[in-house]
Amino acid sequence: MKEIEQPSRNNLEGLKGWLNPSRYGWERISYWFQRLTGVFLLIYFIGHVYETSTIVNGQNAWESFLELTQTVWGHLFLILVIGACTFHSANGIRLIFTHSGIGLGTPGRPDYPYSPSSLNYRQKSGIWIALILAAAAMYYGFNILFGE
Amino acid sequence: MESHSILKESQIMKIHYVTGIAAIFVVAVHILMRLIVPFELSLEYDYIISNYKNIFYVLILESILVLVSVHGFNGIRIILLELRQNKAWENMTTIVTISAMIALIAYGTRTIILVNGL
Numbered sequence: 001m002k003e004i005e006q007p008s009r010n011n012l013e014g015l016k017g018w019l020n021p022s023r024y025g026w027e028r029i030s031y032w033f034q035r036l037t038g039v040f041l042l043i044y045f046i047g048h049v050y051e052t053s054t055i056v057n058g059q060n061a062w063e064s065f066l067e068l069t070q071t072v073w074g075h076l077f078l079i080l081v082i083g084a085c086t087f088h089s090a091n092g093i094r095l096i097f098t099h100s101g102i103g104l105g106t107p108g109r110p111d112y113p114y115s116p117s118s119l120n121y122r123q124k125s126g127i128w129i130a131l132i133l134a135a136a137a138m139y140y141g142f143n144i145l146f147g148e
Numbered sequence: 149m150e151s152h153s154i155l156k157e158s159q160i161m162k163i164h165y166v167t168g169i170a171a172i173f174v175v176a177v178h179i180l181m182r183l184i185v186p187f188e189l190s191l192e193y194d195y196i197i198s199n200y201k202n203i204f205y206v207l208i209l210e211s212i213l214v215l216v217s218v219h220g221f222n223g224i225r226i227i228l229l230e231l232r233q234n235k236a237w238e239n240m241t242t243i244v245t246i247s248a249m250i251a252l253i254a255y256g257t258r259t260i261i262l263v264n265g266l
Binding site for chain 1: 221232
């Protein structure tokens with residue numbers, strides 16, 4: 001098969017365009033959050049795997065590393081992780097449904113103001129549910145970490 | 149030039165979704181293990197070591213390691229492919245993400261095996 005010729009990249013915005021949450025509404029913000037929380041959670045996961053590996057060096061190594069994370073800032077960071085994890089999971093499930101065609105609605109005649117039928121209330125409420133669940137999980141995490 | 153990908157992107161997306169859904173369940177078990185006892189106690193050295201001696205929990209930890217690594221690094225690959233598309237970039241992205249995924253799984257597995265033997 002003949003390889004497609006690569007076009008000039010002058011028309012691409014690159015990372016700046018990717019990070020721009022405007023122009024596309026709530027769905028774009030959801031897309032943006034899904035990727036940002038995903039990258040954030042992977043960085044946390046790598047750090048967590050490294051953090052837990054200190055237990056191999058014995059009790060002193062474990063406890064001294066734990067002291068670094070069991071602080072107010074450490075707990076606030078964990079609360080952010082809880083929120084990111086909950087949003088990423090709930091919004092990810094919505095995306096799986098969407099990719100399977102569930103919740104997209106049926107195609108209709110494009111009438112003014114030309115709102116796409118795929119971006120319907122089911123999709124929008126899915127994004128809101130993910131945000132509300134993330135806030136609830138963060139509140140629960142706050143009570144566990146700061147409530148004692 | 150012929151494409152030599154082992155898997156189609158649609159198959160990789162299915163793996164991405166399956167690993168994501170499975171990760172939700174195993175991470176939930178992992179978090180529950182921290183919540184069935186007071187949080188401070190759950191982080192104590194002896195409690196953690198006893199967790200690593202429990203074969204059921206070890207399997208959960210290894211599952212988390214594999215599922216989250218595959219899902220996470222494939223997610224990074226997808227983001228990088230959204231930013232730029234050409235054969236060299238695609239190959240480089242695939243090689244780097246798979247190598248990082250294998251390295252992280254190997255490092256985490258090493259911890260599990262060593263702590264299990266303590």
